[in-house]
Amino acid sequence: MTVDIRIIRAGQMYRYYLRETVVGDGRRPARTPLREAQEQAGVPAGRWMGRGLAVLGLAPGEEVTEAQLRNLFGERGRHPYADQIEADLLAEGVSPKKAYRAGALGRRVMVTGVDFVFRPQPTIYLLWALGDEETRRVIEAAHERAIERVLEWIEDEVAVIRYGKDGIYRVRPPGGLVAARFRHYEARSGMPLLHDHLLLSVKGQRLDGKWNSIHTLALHENTVAASALYNEIVAAEVCEELGLATEPRTVTPGRRPVMEIAGVPHGLIRWTSRRSDQIAACLAELEHEYVTAVDDDGELKFLPVVSETARAKMNAMAARKTRPPKQKTRPLAQLRVWWKASAILTSGVAVDVITSLLEYARAAAAAIRARGAAGGERARGGRGVAARGWVVEGG
Incomplete structure (x- = not known):
């Protein structure tokens, strides 16, 4: 499965995310500002996603700040700009208690979000790691669009707000949800592994303007479906943009084959x-x-x-x-050079295949299409023979 899910809780779990996940799974140096730590780790800044951003004064693609993360995920579900809201109200003479409450998104909660981890199938992130810059950009764009589509599907079909006694009322969050996305480039082993952490807030707003928590069990129950949707979108777009094709491969004996890029x-x-x-x-x-x-x-x-x-x-x-232990972080450009050298030296795959991986994959796709066309011609020819035979016998 290429989409995983994990609960985020205020307190120790949130601090783990702020120490490691937001900086590429490395150990964030003490007292280092978030953006500086991300630059040192060679990973991009986090970005906000979701249709629920507008009501919070955020915009899609806007950079995620440490204060916003702390408020929404670490302070038991407060407004990303809770600090500013509170300061403005205090300046107007509002009592500290009321000013603090104004920055809350409904009741305080311990489970503040869920972490969805999205990663493409191995043959796709291998093309991303070993291909040229254009191939890398195409795959990253497909990866990002697939995450956007899955988030939209969660907003429209999966997420429900529970409220009332024992949560008897359930509604979709009409304004959508809010999530922070963080890009990682490698596994802890140092091997290539394009993947994003999508930190999805559990806070959703009802039509009456009140904030409640979405039902996390529904998110867990639909993780397999989310994975299937993500895989389908990524593979379809990568194949269309790069002229590739997929084929079934058995990864674990006795289990269903997975669809991978042919020729890798x-x-x-x-x-x-x-x-x-x-x-x-x-x-x-x-x-x-x-x-x-x-x-x-x-x-x-x-x-x-x-x-x-x-x-x-x-x-x-x-x-x-x-x-x-996490390897020392390096910029993506350096990682791609090291990955290619490592693959050439240790994978056992021919050098010309590694250095021309996209061309080999395109050739495999062309062969698959040729076989499909030939099979279609044989099928049409077979139907014609059968039809003519039926006419003779019927006459």
């Missing part, structure tokens, strides 16, 4: 998946411990198979257990 060698995917192999090995050990146990007499007994819920929890545990 599997050896390059293996080159980037060292950490995935470590997680898989650790997960296998955890699953074995889960399904086997020793009773009081020292006898080995087997428990029921691992449920999907238990497997998801163990997968997260395996990821934490095998998590390496």
